[in-house]
Amino acid sequence: MxxxxxxxxxxxxxxxxxxxxxxxxxxxxxxxxxxxxxxxxxxxxxxxxxxxxxxxxxxxxxxxxxxxxxxxxxxxxxxxxxxxxxDGLLTGEENLRLMADLRHLPRREGRRLTARLLERFDLVEAGRKPASTxxxxxxxxxxxxxxxxxxxxxxxxxxxxxxxxxxxxxxxxxxxxxxxxxxxxxxxxxxxxxxxxxxxxxxxxxxxxxxxxxxxxxxxxxRLVPGGHVSLRFTDVSTLDRAVRVLGAGSRDDEALTLQVPGDGGVRSLRELLERLDLADVEPEGLTVHTPDLDDVFFALTGHPTPRESLR
Missing domain, CATH: 3.40.50.300 (P-loop containing nucleotide triphosphate hydrolases)
Structure with a gap:
């Protein structure tokens, strides 16, 4: 490490x-x-x-x-x-040369490195202007x-x-x-x-x-926090009915022909879900995996709003 x-x-x-x-x-x-x-x-x-x-x-x-x-x-x-x-009083180039001097680099090497870094960080044009600008x-x-x-x-x-x-x-x-x-x-x-x-x-x-x-x-x-689910979409109500019977859990939407099944979004759990449907000869038209985001994780683990929200 x-x-x-x-x-x-x-x-x-x-x-x-x-x-x-x-x-x-x-x-x-x-x-x-x-x-x-x-x-x-x-x-x-x-x-x-x-x-x-x-x-x-x-x-x-x-x-x-x-x-x-x-x-x-x-x-x-x-x-x-x-x-x-x-240092806002120095130019970008002078700031870099100062750091090279503090690192005890030979003057020629410091100048070459300064030029490379100005180019790498897209600062060539601004390099001779005060950093305060x-x-x-x-x-x-x-x-x-x-x-x-x-x-x-x-x-x-x-x-x-x-x-x-x-x-x-x-x-x-x-x-x-x-x-x-x-x-x-x-x-x-x-x-x-x-x-x-x-x-x-x-x-x-x-x-x-x-x-x-x-x-x-x-x-x-x-995957540590609840709220993850797989959303399955079907072509007709009868297939949706069969999926509900096979999986025995989830929230169905007959108008959208979808079934939301709780899950952690992991590959293993998704594979197991699809295998259960396949064994019952139930084929969804499509699926999407929904997992909590880091905001959910942060709140669940700390009990605080996200850092940016806490500044408001």
Whole structure:
């Protein structure tokens, strides 16, 4: 595992922010940590990225022990926080060169890398303009480009698209996918957009009151909550009647000639349902599978509205 954390604990005064959480993140994947505001997501990122220390727990990142080798951890990670680290008084090019200098890259190599990153993040034209003139999406692209200067193997993205318009957000998603698929970078993502986690994450963990209440892929988490069903459509009422007799459960609509059968949306349960119909020589005209979305999962697991709704 690229990131392994066991028994991670953190307390601020009387408030327990992280209560012994365990995390494992595989190399070349996107891992998303979800939770209500104040659940401890940013604290977890700050600990894993060496910005603050944990009260207890063992953490290894790319083989480096967080407690005994923090410099080794820093050598393999990059961090893009909630708030842009871009210096608005400098141009985009100057921001990147500054990062290259801080990484002690030779001047010629730093200039070449700066040119490549400006082109990669579609910032060539804006590169000689002050970053203060950039749009929100441009600043976030520059911020991520600055993170890549050190060639990190793990990137922590703490709510990277908050405040961006949909076009800019989707553009950043494409960049994240390219980093993972093209370069094998591991992404640790926190986000307030459940759609973002659904689109990007290979695995998702839900944090609530300092504890992890669920982990799994988006599909696995959606199967944890009720509400999933298969909607079967038939050509006539008599076939619908036979399906009801065979399956013995569901909600029928005689006008639409449909039958909704509760299910988790999994391949195994769907196969079993179709086999029962096939054995009875009942053939539906079509079917659709409906599963709960991550909003349903989030509410069911935490008892809170989704993160974005809680800001309203």
């Amino acid at each position: 690229t990131i392994s954390a066991f028994g991670l604990r953190k307390r601020f005064g009387d408030k327990v922010v992280l209560d012994g959480i365990d995390l494992s993140v595989a190399e070349g994947t996107v891992f998303s940590l979800l939770g209500p505001n104040g659940a401890g997501k940013t604290t977890a990122v700050q600990i894993l990225s060496t910005l603050i220390t944990a009260d207890a727990g063992d953490v290894r990142i790319c083989g480096h022990d967080l407690r005994t080798d923090p410099d080794g951890v820093r050598s393999v990670i990059g961090v893009t926080g909630q708030f842009s680290a871009v 950039y749009s929100g999406g441009m600043r976030r692209r520059l911020d991520l480009a600055m993170t890549l200067v050190g060639g990190p193997r793990v990137i922590f993205l703490d709510e990277p698209t908050t405040g961006l318009d949909p076009r800019s957000r989707h553009g950043l998603w494409d960049i994240i996918r390219e980093l993972v698929a093209g370069e094998g970078v591991t992404i640790f993502l926190t986000t307030q957009y459940l759609e973002e986690a659904d689109q990007l994450a290979d695995r998702i963990a839900v944090l609530d009151h300092g504890k992890l209440v669920a982990q799994g892929s988006a599909a696995e988490l959606k």
